[in-house]
Amino acid sequence: MTEILATKSSRIARRQVDKFGERRAELAYAALHALAELGYARTSLREIAQKSEFTHGVLHYYFSDKVELITQAVRQYEAICVTRYDEIVDAATTATELREQFSVAMAATLEADAYLHRLWYDLRNQSLFEESFRADVVEIDQRRERMIGNVVERYAALSGAPLLMSSGAVYAVFDGLFQRALLHKLAGRPDAARCLRDEVARLLDVLTAANVSVRSR
Template sequence: MATVEKVQKIKADARKRSKQRVDTRNELASHAIMALSELGYARTGLRDIATLSGRSVGALTYYFDGKIDLIAYCVRLYKEQFVRQIDVAMAGHNSSAEVIEAVTGAFAWAIEHDAHKHRLWYDIRSQSLFEEAFRPVVREIEDNLIAMVVRFLSRLGRPDDNGQTTYFLLDGLFRVHLQAALEGDTRAPENLKAAMCAVLDSRE
């Protein structure tokens, strides 16, 4: 085999191994999210996650540098998915009213169907006040969420320099109505939509 072909094969094999590693980490993270979203950070250990995923603790520590690394990866993964959901909701709509309806609907869907996952985000964000290791991923996620809100404002034709402030307002509403949903309030998604629309109207 020619040297160039050998190099290409080595590169191809390396890409394959890298993809397999990412796929395995994502699979483990999906099981970990299930455990963490139910029990919370403090009450979930690597053994709980290993049991739920059908893997050994050794397998988890092979792919992740301990519990904090695994949790940070999990939170980053599902928050990236959430941002994509909001971006998809924004796409394909022309009028501001349609964009607002789609985006507030996506937020409402999130607390109706993924409340426990989002609860984990607020858990980890609070933990970052005490656990320095969580701070980089929390900053990264919040930067991505603020950027998402800036894109939202841009679609509405509004100044994007209000992105951070608008994010804090929407995030506060989301957290309050998420709490209500977790406490069994079936009207929480609908109430969230109404509250978000009121805030957006007041800032027009």
């Protein structure tokens, strides 16, 4: 009888934990657009509540402060984002096909999710000053590096040539291109996505020794 009661208590506790986690995830997702609109420096839990359907009290119950909420929101968003190119990598059968689809996909996410990407860069910049979520930002950044690394490594394999740069350097270059394009997009440049698409395609060509040697002949 004691074992049965203990099992039931354990199941109830797990359900409560699961419901708490599900509610946190729901609140963090709802807060994403408010966070993306306002940015880190201009945001408090109260301001996030005003931009969403939830009260300040509810947000404060599930999150101790805005750092915890922002980190949770960005982690959830990035968990989806870091798989956005997996299908392209798996389906591509030639280097040309991968190059075209990847460059188009990067341009498309710039067009569709500019404000959410802005939130990520805001959080990453703030982590230089806010130690409280620095570890989370580093972890997310590492996952983004692996995402880009998978694409470029597959491209190199399809091209039959080794990469000229480390995965960290490759990620830094692609990330720099994307951040620059994001700035141009937010500044109102209508060709920001197209330029990003073209530059991504050219960069993939530059990153393999085979393509470099062909051009140098």
